[in-house]
Amino acid sequence: MNTEFAIELIGVSKVFYPPKTEPVVAVDNVSLSVRRGEIFGLLGPNGAGKTTSLRMISTVLKPTVGKVLVAGYDTVREPDAVRRTLGFLSGDTGLYKRLEAREMVEFFGRLYGMDEALLKSRTAELFEILDMTEFAETQCESLSSGTKQKVNIARTIIHDPPVLVFDEPTSGLDVMVARTVTDFIRRLEKDAGKSVIFSTHIMQEAERLCDRIGIIHEGKLLAVGTLEELLELTGKKSLEGAFFELAGATGVPE
Numbered sequence: 001m002n003t004e005f006a007i008e009l010i011g012v013s014k015v016f017y018p019p020k021t022e023p024v025v026a027v028d029n030v031s032l033s034v035r036r037g038e039i040f041g042l043l044g045p046n047g048a049g050k051t052t053s054l055r056m057i058s059t060v061l062k063p064t065v066g067k068v069l070v071a072g073y074d075t076v077r078e079p080d081a082v083r084r085t086l087g088f089l090s091g092d093t094g095l096y097k098r099l100e101a102r103e104m105v106e107f108f109g110r111l112y113g114m115d116e117a118l119l120k121s122r123t124a125e126l127f128e129i130l131d132m133t134e135f136a137e138t139q140c141e142s143l144s145s146g147t148k149q150k151v152n153i154a155r156t157i158i159h160d161p162p163v164l165v166f167d168e169p170t171s172g173l174d175v176m177v178a179r180t181v182t183d184f185i186r187r188l189e190k191d192a193g194k195s196v197i198f199s200t201h202i203m204q205e206a207e208r209l210c211d212r213i214g215i216i217h218e219g220k221l222l223a224v225g226t227l228e229e230l231l232e233l234t235g236k237k238s239l240e241g242a243f244f245e246l247a248g249a250t251g252v253p254e
Helices: 050-057 079-085 101-111 116-129 145-157 175-192 203-209 227-234 239-247
Strands: 005-016 024-035 039-043 065-070 086-089 163-167 195-200 212-217 220-225
Touching: 005 050, 005 195, 024 039, 024 050, 024 065, 024 195, 024 212, 024 220, 039 050, 039 175, 039 203, 050 065, 050 086, 050 163, 050 195, 079 086, 086 145, 101 116, 101 145, 116 145, 145 163, 145 175, 163 175, 175 195, 175 203, 195 203, 203 239, 212 227, 212 239, 220 227, 220 239, 227 239
Parallel strands: 039 195, 039 212, 086 163, 163 195
Antiparallel strands: 005 024, 005 065, 212 220
């Protein structure tokens, strides 16, 4: 990684132009930096601009205004370099239902040009870590929602990228599987030194996982800081209270 920052958004806006309606500003002049080796949480309600921001980071969308850098690479001018550096898990990523779990992960590894011997050993390692070895030969259509998400995580990181983007990775999962997923994300940072940015609307996830948190609402980045810094900024005792205070909501909890 050729910069002190894993991800940078510099004055980024994204405007959609639906036919016959007014333009929609999904992200409004957002600037933030994710440091190397940290977990950065993007916290906000549905429709706040979290997914649009992450899709610009992943090169799926281009910013209308501003610049996005991943490991120093410009997402518009150098998208191939960004994709080699990045692992991206979207909330709506599907699996090829007739492929077995192991086949699915290995398929993505081959797309990244991985050596076969390395691919086999890396797949086995990830299946062991994610506790899904017994499902390796099960077709994806027969997997539970939790195991499907584990397969998605494995195919996201099979090429061992230094920067990872997770868009609401625990959405729809039961509490046990969700905890396995968040524990794995923490392990990526602590054991492997990965840089992670992920979106969530679950306050407890952000509190437990994140080194720093960005609060986004109606496309605007309202504040960035550690949990302690956000509580000090707002005078609240909980992240939920800090969020509602910054968002200007009435009936703000402590």
